[in-house]
Amino acid sequence: MWVEAVPNFSEGTDPSFLQRLVERAQRSGVFVMGVEGDPDHNRSVLSLAGLGHLVVEALVSLAELAVTEIDLRRSRGIHPRMGAVDVIPIVPLGPSPMAYAVELTHQLGMRLAQELSLPVFLYEHSARLPKRKNLADVRRGGFEGLATRMAIDPPDYGPSAPHPSAGAVAVGARWALVAFNCYLSTQDLSVARAIARQVRASNGGLVGVKALGLYPKQQGAVQVSMNLVDYPKTTLAQAVEAVATEAARLNVEVIRSELVGLLPLQALLDVAEHFLRLPHLGIEQVVELNLNRAAVQSVEVGHP
Amino acid sequence: MWVEAVPNFSEGTDPSFLQRLVERAQRSGVFVMGVEGDPDHNRSVLSLAGLGHLVVEALVSLAELAVTEIDLRRSRGIHPRMGAVDVIPIVPLGPSPMAYAVELTHQLGMRLAQELSLPVFLYEHSARLPKRKNLADVRRGGFEGLATRMAIDPPDYGPSAPHPSAGAVAVGARWALVAFNCYLSTQDLSVARAIARQVRASNGGLVGVKALGLYPKQQGAVQVSMNLVDYPKTTLAQAVEAVATEAARLNVEVIRSELVGLLPLQALLDVAEHFLRLPHLGIEQVVELNLNRAAVQSVEVGHP
Numbered sequence: 001m002w003v004e005a006v007p008n009f010s011e012g013t014d015p016s017f018l019q020r021l022v023e024r025a026q027r028s029g030v031f032v033m034g035v036e037g038d039p040d041h042n043r044s045v046l047s048l049a050g051l052g053h054l055v056v057e058a059l060v061s062l063a064e065l066a067v068t069e070i071d072l073r074r075s076r077g078i079h080p081r082m083g084a085v086d087v088i089p090i091v092p093l094g095p096s097p098m099a100y101a102v103e104l105t106h107q108l109g110m111r112l113a114q115e116l117s118l119p120v121f122l123y124e125h126s127a128r129l130p131k132r133k134n135l136a137d138v139r140r141g142g143f144e145g146l147a148t149r150m151a152i153d154p155p156d157y158g159p160s161a162p163h164p165s166a167g168a169v170a171v172g173a174r175w176a177l178v179a180f181n182c183y184l185s186t187q188d189l190s191v192a193r194a195i196a197r198q199v200r201a202s203n204g205g206l207v208g209v210k211a212l213g214l215y216p217k218q219q220g221a222v223q224v225s226m227n228l229v230d231y232p233k234t235t236l237a238q239a240v241e242a243v244a245t246e247a248a249r250l251n252v253e254v255i256r257s258e259l260v261g262l263l264p265l266q267a268l269l270d271v272a273e274h275f276l277r278l279p280h281l282g283i284e285q286v287v288e289l290n291l292n293r294a295a296v297q298s299v300e301v302g303h304p
Numbered sequence: 305m306w307v308e309a310v311p312n313f314s315e316g317t318d319p320s321f322l323q324r325l326v327e328r329a330q331r332s333g334v335f336v337m338g339v340e341g342d343p344d345h346n347r348s349v350l351s352l353a354g355l356g357h358l359v360v361e362a363l364v365s366l367a368e369l370a371v372t373e374i375d376l377r378r379s380r381g382i383h384p385r386m387g388a389v390d391v392i393p394i395v396p397l398g399p400s401p402m403a404y405a406v407e408l409t410h411q412l413g414m415r416l417a418q419e420l421s422l423p424v425f426l427y428e429h430s431a432r433l434p435k436r437k438n439l440a441d442v443r444r445g446g447f448e449g450l451a452t453r454m455a456i457d458p459p460d461y462g463p464s465a466p467h468p469s470a471g472a473v474a475v476g477a478r479w480a481l482v483a484f485n486c487y488l489s490t491q492d493l494s495v496a497r498a499i500a501r502q503v504r505a506s507n508g509g510l511v512g513v514k515a516l517g518l519y520p521k522q523q524g525a526v527q528v529s530m531n532l533v534d535y536p537k538t539t540l541a542q543a544v545e546a547v548a549t550e551a552a553r554l555n556v557e558v559i560r561s562e563l564v565g566l567l568p569l570q571a572l573l574d575v576a577e578h579f580l581r582l583p584h585l586g587i588e589q590v591v592e593l594n595l596n597r598a599a600v601q602s603v604e605v606g607h608p
Contacts, residue, residue, distance in 0.1 A: 004591060033594040049595055093591070176591075182581075240580055257581045265592040268576055275579040276544055277486075277561045287308060287397070287480075288569040288600045290337040291353055295599050296592045 001100055002093040002299055004033075004176070005048045005055050006261055007062055010081045011070045012043045021046055021062055028058035034262050040216030042075060043086075047262050049093060049299070052100060056108050059088055060115060063169070067116050071165040072143045082139050082146055083118070084166035091176045092302035101173035102126050109171050113158030116166075119150065120157040123172035128156060135170055136210075143167040176301045178228040178236050178267050179260035181214075182243045183221040186252045189213055192222035195246040199224070199239065206234045206242055221255060231267050232303055237274035264301035265289075306397040306603055307405055308337075308480070309359050310565055311366055313348045314385045315374045316341045322348050324373075325366055332362035338566050344520035346379060347390075351566050353397060353603070356404060360412050363392055364419060367473065371420050375469040376447045386443050386450055387422070388470035395480045396606035405477035406430050413475050417462030420470075423454065424461040427476035432460060439474055440514075447471040480605045482532040482540050482571050483564035485518075486547045487525040490556045493517055496526035499550040503528070503543065510538045510546055525559060535571050536607055541578035568605035569593075 011017050018037045021044065025032050030050035037044045046062070048055055063085040070084035088108065090101045102125050109120040122128060123138045132138050141149050146162040154160040155168060162168055184192055192213030197203050200211040208230025215222045224243050228234060244254050265283070273281045283289035289296055315321050322341045325348065329336050334354035341348045350366070352359060367389040374388035392412065394405045406429050413424040426432060427442045436442050445453050450466040458464040459472060466472055488496055496517030501507050504515035512534025519526045528547050532538060548558050569587070577585045587593035593600055 031595060033591065034588065047591075049591070180580075236580065254581055256583060259582065259585070259589055262589055262591045262594060263585075265590050268572065268590055271580060272572055272575045276484075276540065276575060277558055278563065279560060281563070281567075285338065285563055285566055286569050286572055287337065287351075287353070287566045287605050288603055290566060291335060291603045292596055292599045295596045299592055299595045301591050 001052055001096040002049060003052050003055055003096055003101055003104060004091040004093055004301070005059055006089050006091070007046055007048070007059060007085060008081075008087045009044045009046075009062075009066050009070065010042065010072060010075065010084055010086050011066070012038045012041055017069060018044050020065060024061045024065060025058045028061055029054045030058045036260065038216075040218050043081070045261055052096070052104050055090070056104055056111070059108055060111050063088075063112055063116055063118065067118065067163065067166040072167050073165060080139060080142050082141075082143050082167045083163075083169045085118075085169050086167075087135065087139070087170045088172075089124075090171075090173050092173075093299045094297070094302075096302065098125055098173060098175070098302070105171045105173045109157040112169060112171070116163075118158050118163055118166060119155035119160070119168040121168060121170045122156040123170050125173040126171065132156075135172065138170050175229070175303055176231075176264050178231045178263060179226070180228065180236060180239070181223045181225045181258045181260065182240060182247075182254045183219060183223045183256050183258075184247055184252045185255045186222060187215070187220065189215045189222050191247075191250050191252055192224050194250065195224050195243055198246045199226070199242045206239060208234045209239055231264070231270070235270040235274060236263075236267050237271045264303075265296065266301065266303070305356055305400040305404055306353060307356050307359055307400055307408060308395040308397055308605070309352045309363055310393050310395070311350050311352070311363060311389060312385075312391045313350075313366075313370050313374065314346065314376060314379065314388055314390050315370070316345055316347045317343045321373060324369055325350055328365045328369060329362045332365055333358045334362045340564065342520075344522050347385070349565055356400070356408050359394070360408055360415070363412055364415050367392075367416055367420055367422065371422065371467065371470040376471050377469060384443060384446050386445075386447050386471050387467075387473045389422075389473050390471075391439065391443070391474045392476075393428075394475075394477050396477075397603045398601070398606075400606065402429055402477060402479075402606070409475045409477045413461040416473060416475070420467075422462050422467055422470060423459035423464070423472040425472060425474045426460040427474050429477040430475065439476065442474050479533075479607055480535075480568050482535045482567060483530070484532065484540060484543070485527045485529045485562045485564065486544060486558045487523060487527045487560050487562070488551055488556045489559045490526060491519070491524065493519045493526050495554050495556055496528050498554065499528050499547055502550045503530070503546045510543060512538045513543055535568070535574070539574040539578060540567075540571050541575045568607075569600065570605065570607070
């Protein structure tokens with residue numbers, strides 16, 4: 001049974017580090033679907049897919065590299081983080097049930113604790129405590145606040161104090177999400193923050209939308225950075241239109257966008273349905289997908 | 305080597321006729337990717353794919369059924385037509401070159417002439433005369449004008465007079481096109497025609513766009529019916545935006561759209577790039593496509 005894993009590492013400035021991650025993943029026999037290093041966020045994200053036990057093997061090997069090479073006492077970035085290997089989500093593909101992804105996060109958590117002495121917090125579908133459902137809550141306070149927090153709130157696996165240089169890691173089974181950034185025609189961070197507040201679910205905006213206003217200086221423009229955690233409900237098209245509408249109200253516009261990680265095929269089809277005003281667009285209506293229906297469906301990104 | 309074929313039949317009111325077409329195609333060992341019967345246009349379109357020689361075999365068998373069952377002396381529709389099996393385009397897939405699709409159209413033309421006594425006009429890349437490049441020119445005058453025309457303009461294969469009940473057939477190798485209809489919030493055909501005139505290439509509009517204003521009465525709304533014959537240059541997104549802009553100028557809007565036949569994967573990716581303002585979206589960025597890259601590319605819809 002197949003899963004996707006999207007490990008996040010708190011190092012995005014050294015291309016050779018990324019290269020070593022990719023080599024390790026490939027040696028473990030998993031597919032490296034994507035690699036993104038972001039110097040502004042000082043963060044790297046790999047998208048892996050493969051048979052569950054091979055993915056766990058690869059993730060242990062990648063985490064070992066991160067723990068060896070990254071020292072959070074000396075590095076920073078604009079993205080909140082609590083560990084050298086910061087977050088490891090595992091997502092069901094094809095017929096794999098969520099329970100299988102959860103089982104893999106437990107296997108992975110135990111190994112990261114035993115083999116690398118990392119404190120492991122289980123989140124989302126893997127969470128054993130309600131307060132650990134939400135990743136943002138698990139990561140609150142970041143690396144700097146970790147020792148204080150862990151003194152009263154021990155992890156699910158591993159030592160009850162942070163790893164001195166590598167912090168702690170959040171591991172969780174979840175459904176796929178769409179991570180998408182819209183850049184605006186301004187350098188005014190307050191504008192991006194105002195739009196993020198309007199569109200995100202936590203302020204009464206769109207269901208399943210998490211949003212932050214950020215300013216990655218090397219891009220020369222602020223961004224509304226979004227996670228669509230229920231993209232079948234609030235689609236990528238709806239989220240981007242909402243950002244564009246709020247932007248217009250503030251006299252700026254969306255000048256370009258970027259996808260972080262990969263898109264589930266359904267999210268792509270939803271975009272075309274929405275903007276083309278098609279009542280339905282299915283894989284049977286796209287030549288290459290029609291002819292590879294069985295193969296495409298066998299690794300279909302899972303959803304509730 | 306694989307090709308797609310999109311035979312058009314001048315009968316769209318009898319679902320059992322469609323069913324018999326599908327059964328014959330499947331018996332010939334080709335994939336039936338899509339089937340569309342349109343009572344308004346009195347027209348059916350099949351989308352087939354498979355190895356070239358099997359596709360030719362299937363097309364001969366389908367044409368035989370159409371010649372047996374359709375009598376153009378007794379049927380009409382809003383779509384111009386000159387034959388019971390009216391047009392048969394063949395499109396290269398994967399690494400198949402255009403020359404291979406052209407070769408297949410000659411094989412097919414000879415067999416339709418010999419086995420079914422159909423006059424065959426070769427068009428587009430298969431045309432042997434410059435005046436037959438453009439399908440609209442080949443079909444001008446329709447079934448009713450065929451006898452007069454053929455008296456001075458004999459076909460490429462077959463008898464020099466129309467088949468009494470089945471007319472003649474246009475067979476041509478071409479690159480894929482996107483056939484797309486936008487329905488408008490009006491029943492006024494002159495509005496659809498005015499928009500079609502604005503967007504189509506022949507009136508100085510968008511490159512590679514053919515457009516007609518039509519009123520399929522059962523739909524309760526007029527449509528701008530488009531063929532995008534160079535969809536990598538003028539993308540589906542651009543064409544739909546142009547229609548929407550012209551519509552707004554005439555105080556109507558695009559209420560829904562429909563795809564006729566299938567979409568090449570690249571056209572789908574282009575739509576998302578355009579509307580999401582992504583500088584690039586490739587198959588490697590979509591989970592299911594990334595994991596099936598080789599399979600998807602092996603049947604990739606050809607383009608110049």
